[in-house]
Amino acid sequence: MAHIKKKRGGVQMRLEPAEAALVRGLLGQLLEMLGDPPETGEGLAALGIAEDAALSDDPVIARLFPDAYRDDGEAAGEFRRYTELGLRDGKREAADVVLATLGDDEAARVDALLDEGQARAWLKALNDLRLALGTRLDIGEDWYEQVGALDRDDPRLPMFAAYDWLTAVQEDLVHAVW
Amino acid sequence: MSTAPAPVELERPEAREEQGADRPWVAIVWNDPVNLMSYVTYVFQTVFNYPKAKAEKLMMDVHHKGRAVVANGTREEMERDVEILHSYGLWATVKRDD
Known part of the structure; x- marks a missing residue:
């Protein structure tokens, strides 16, 4: 099982190979959803400003980049134009920090000492x-009951299990950085 | 904020709390079923430098009342705060205080 502990100089993060594989796989999907950064060196994108921007139709992307104004579509669009590229960069960077901690060796246990910045990136990426x-x-709020009502062969069960595991790891990590 | 020298310390927290005419914008955080109570408290402490008791109270307000005003200031300041809160995955919005 994952082992997270506050240490002098940072937070110790130990993961089994299967746990590391789970995080690697999910981060790969997240990075795919976030897409590549726009070509730089030209126009507004070079300044981190999008040509136009709207709340995504994809509920996951819409949750990761919510409207900053509830009753003012124009202000929400302007905010998004100026912030979303930078926020996407930040989420990609956090995911990359976690992937670097995990390393490439799929058979290896992870045993890393995270400094403050790395621990914060882990918290952000786990939360994403x-x-x-x-x-x-x-x-x-009542998702445990939701899961309890599922059939044993429901295809969503592994996703719920992954969610549950990520929740436990994030909880441990928050307390380790406090 | 608590590490600032005394004369500055006297002014800055008040300026941050002030509801005056030049600071009529607020940042609101909304409840959602995913973000952990511990994580939300940690974010309030990290982003706003609030003491733990204040961060916990705001988190509980979000949890029980569905939302809480977590900061006030100029529109630009509130947009910057909300952008940072979005970077942590919190569901935050900007609004003119009325």
């Missing part, structure tokens, strides 16, 4: 994964 899974699964 939980937001993505939670949105896909339509998680509610």
Whole structure:
């Protein structure tokens, strides 16, 4: 099982190979959803400003990049134009920090000492994964009951299990950085 | 904020709390079923430098009342705060205070 502990100089993060594989796989899907950064060096994109921007039709992307104004579509669009490219960069960077911690060796245990910045990137990336899974699964406050009512062969069960595991790891990590 | 020298310390927290005419914008955080209570408290402490008790109270307000005003200031300041809150995955919005 994942082992997360506050240490002098940072947070120790130990993961079994299967746990590392799970995080790697989910981060790969997240990065795919986030897409590549736009070509730089030209126009507004070079300044981190989008030509135009609207709330995504994809509920996961819409949750990761919500409207900043509830009753003012124009202001929400302007905010998005100026912030979303940068926010996407930040989420990609956090995911990359986690992938770097995990390394490429799929058979190896992970045993890393995270500094403050790395731990924060882990927290953000784990949270993004939980937001993505939670949105896909339509998680509610009573999601444990939701799961209890599922058939044993329901295809969503592994996703709920992954969500549950990510939640436990994030909880441990928050307490380790506090 | 608590590490600032005394004269500055006297002014800055008040400026941050002030509801005056030049600071009529607020940042609101909304409840959602995914973000952990511990994580939300951690984010409030990290982003706003709030003491733990204040961060916890705001988190509980979000949890029980569905939302909480977590900061106030100029429109630009509130947009910057909301952008940072979005970077942490919190569901936050900007609004003119009325």
